[in-house]
Amino acid sequence: MTTTEKASPRDRLLDAAGELFYTEGVSIGVEALCRAAGVSKRSMYQLFDSKEAVLAASLERRVPWYESQFSLPDPQAATPRERIMNVFEVLEKASVEPGYHGCPYLAVLVELKDPEHPAREVAHMVKRRLEALFRAEAEQGGAHDPALLARQLVLVFDGASARAGSGVERLDDGLATKTAAALLDAAGVG
Amino acid sequence: MTTTEKASPRDRLLDAAGELFYTEGVSIGVEALCRAAGVSKRSMYQLFDSKEAVLAASLERRVPWYESQFSLPDPQAATPRERIMNVFEVLEKASVEPGYHGCPYLAVLVELKDPEHPAREVAHMVKRRLEALFRAEAEQGGAHDPALLARQLVLVFDGASARAGSGVERLDDGLATKTAAALLDAAGVG
DNA sequence: CCGGTGGTATACCGATCGGTTTCCCAATCT
DNA sequence: AGATTGGGAAACCGATCGGTATACCACCGG
Incomplete structure (x- = not known):
């Protein structure tokens, strides 16, 4: 089951964050980030404490x-x-x-x-x-x-x-x- | 006369821009920039075309x-x-x-x-x-x-x-x- | 005394900021 | 079937974004 599964919201978020922060700079907005990840802001903020934390986690994962x-x-x-x-x-x-x-x-x-x-x-x-x-x-x-x-x-x-x-x-x-x-x-x- | 004169709005703007962009990064706002320079937004926008132009001019002057x-x-x-x-x-x-x-x-x-x-x-x-x-x-x-x-x-x-x-x-x-x-x-x- | 002129202050514009909250649907578990 | 839950959509918050417009003031040469 886990093999065919779609990427988790967390992973989609970190992927999008890694890409957007890299290409657009750290001033990319939360709105645009969530839109690109296909994740609601609600989910983002219960997975991470803040936008800063998303950036830190995306850097760390790579x-x-x-x-x-x-x-x-x-x-x-x-x-x-x-x-x-x-x-x-x-x-x-x-x-x-x-x-x-x-x-x-x-x-x-x-x-x-x-x-x-x-x-x-x-x-x-x-x-x-x-x-x-x-x-x-x-x-x-x-x-x-x-x-x-x-x-x-x-x-x-x-x-x-x-x-x-x-x-x-x-x-x-x-x-x-x-x-x-x-x-x-x-x-x-x- | 010119010796004792106060710095022109243009110079105050470029001074503040040079300092703020350097210490706070390029995402500093126009509002804060003008406040620091003691210049109204109106004056800023008739001296420069845009915030980008202020940054470019402040870099160039130095x-x-x-x-x-x-x-x-x-x-x-x-x-x-x-x-x-x-x-x-x-x-x-x-x-x-x-x-x-x-x-x-x-x-x-x-x-x-x-x-x-x-x-x-x-x-x-x-x-x-x-x-x-x-x-x-x-x-x-x-x-x-x-x-x-x-x-x-x-x-x-x-x-x-x-x-x-x-x-x-x-x-x-x-x-x-x-x-x-x-x-x-x-x-x-x- | 009067008409510019250059400046500040401020309100305003629509958009976006980071962050919170509400609502509702669909999948899952028992 | 019924209850629980995860998560998306979207409204909402006050603040700020870059940029414009209005109003007023202080100085200037006539």
Whole structure:
């Protein structure tokens, strides 16, 4: 039974929220959100406390998929450097796809000025985890200063995603990978 | 006479717009904007066509100051590398000041999804000019690939400003300058 | 003294904001 | 069959959105 079942109101809501917040920005209204999800406002407000909570939940639900994007099919068969470079290769590939508007977690951090917004916490966590991933690989790769290298790589990642997402830069000539490679070289990661 | 005169409605409007859009985001209302500026809505709408135009004009007016920030007191006395590094040193110093929320031009590019928004054009131009500045110095400094180096430096600049501005990263240990220096080294700029 | 002119204040417009509430239908359980 | 429940449709709340229009005031050159 459960296999053929239609998506639950909760799932439809989170799907629509993920898409609308990403393409239209965080100022999308509750009315439009519910209309797109095919869910009544009544149902939305008994599933979530507020519009903020919907945004936070929609960001959180996509975290596993977002992070799985960056891992190689067979991580064991690759070097730390290759695993790091893969992140930037994936970013460059994603950035040229139609409808790409940059990393949604960075966008939320920039758009939401309110430091108490629950969605900020989710976005912040995703960024901390990406840095941790870089740091672990940097250590394993023998970087001179793994913590510094990790922060540098996130800098490049976010800069590339913000600029490509807002349409002022193109990554399809390998800008991000070349920059990451230069930093890996400088840090002594072979 | 003109020295002691009170600021014109236009200037008060642009000042308030610059501050409010920066601290509260682009979704600040016309009502609040006019209240902060001490200007009636009527005056605003006969000085500007729309709220969009006010935002664009306020961004545009700050361009000369914004760019002058990055130039050394005596540019002649410095090398191309020093002039480039100075940009990142200024960024790092600005980023630790209270009320810093990142580069306003990058924030506008991220927040405004509408590609037709007049403020986007202003922000885009500022970014193009920063890249051009980097490229000119890169050429003069003998970089192997000046155009590539310039794009890499803007990547780092925007990544640093976005992350520092949203409070997830601190630049006060020289993260941005160290990253820029590594890219300059790799490009052969002495 | 009088006619502009540039400005503020304010009411108003229809639409939308986030959020609550009421009503009612259809599926489900016993 | 009858009772319970989930959820959609829609009215409603006060507030605010971007934008317009009316009314009044203070200064200006004649």
